[in-house]
Amino acid sequence: MDFALTSEQELLRSTVRTFAEREIAPRIGAYIETDAFPEPIVRGLADLGVFGLPFRAADGGSDGGMVAFAIALEEIACVDVSVAAIVFAHSSPATILAAYGSDEQRRRWLVPLAEGSLIGAIGLTEPSGGSDAAAVRTTARAEPADDGGSWVLNGGKTFITNTGTPLPGIAVIVARVPSGGLAAFVVPDGTPGYRVGRPLHKIGWRAATTCEVFLDDCRVPAGHLVGREGDGLRQALTAITFGRVCVGAIATGLARGAWEQAVAYGRARRTFGRPVTDRQSIAFGLAELATRIDAGRLLTWRAAALADRGAPFRAEASMAKLFATRTAVDAAETAIQVHGAYGVSREYPVAKMLGDAKVLQIIEGTSEIQLLLLARLLGISDGDE
């Protein structure tokens, strides 16, 4: 078993780390303070090729795979989670198109998504709930016509990341079809009947734009249906499983950033004549966290490596997400505590981390949903319903 990265992966890591330190760290605070989308930073990441990492070169990507994507997301999240969240949320609709889209759909939407000239969103969650992915109420009805016909969507989605940004975008909307199953539709910005509400104000991911969307007799051509009618749930679960690996990487990056800030501050801060990190209660806590951060990264990379090999990775993705996000919350809390009062001052980067970490435990299946799924996948329980 070889834990070493390839020379390409090492180069990717140092390139993205340098970008994060030089381009994101000094600029992101202003966007977070105003809940604004960091357009120049996102364009810079597109130029770097980050959006295309998990996708095939034939689809506008770079054949980097999930391990490479996890490496990049960790480096971005180590500096700022909002930016990593934008990149990750963008990858969900692209994953659906990569796995299920026709040649024409991949050429039309996946290529610009992978190149970063189009921003992508996935619309699954509704105001009535997100955990039960099969309970979608938004409807789609077919209207056949000589030119191929169209689909008419009605309903609403909420907490949809990457909608309402200044960049041209598409959303992959999951809706219920008359047969009773689900289906996924590409809805480009500007489609009549598709309206994006105001951005939601959140305690974390503040520079990632998250909005409600409304579908009122929203009509898209028949060619916007991805794959087949009835495949929407399977398609959404594919994206969500890949997404859990992404969230494991983002959580690992956040935890590492929090840990680095805590160690640097604790070494410099003296109380009762000695650095704070000389206190065993602080030093042991940070040593334990370093161990958990490493473990979260290994779980994440294992799931990513399985995905890259085409092997099953559902349980491994859930374990990585569950473990790394718990570590992120604990690391953020520890970093604030080590900083004392400065830890809750918005001038210090650690202040934003707890809100950012908490979001990671909710999206892509909450921690409770990961446990529910693991209990099933490991043959422990069929659930309590």
Ligand SMILES: Cc1cc2nc3c(=O)[nH]c(=O)nc-3n(C[C@H](O)[C@H](O)[C@H](O)COP(=O)(O)OP(=O)(O)OC[C@H]3O[C@@H](n4cnc5c(N)ncnc54)[C@H](O)[C@@H]3O)c2cc1C
């Ligand atoms: C910042 C942010 C960005 C997001 N971006 C997107 C996006 O881009 N696209 C998208 O579609 N969605 C997005 N979401 C929505 C996210 O996926 C949902 O919030 C998540 O799936 C949980 O759904 P819910 O909030 O409706 O909670 P609910 O499903 O209402 O659950 C509420 C609570 O009950 C618990 N619970 C539910 N069922 C069970 C059970 N069977 N056993 C035990 N406990 C249970 C949950 O763990 C949770 O603690 C985003 C959310 C946030 C916060």
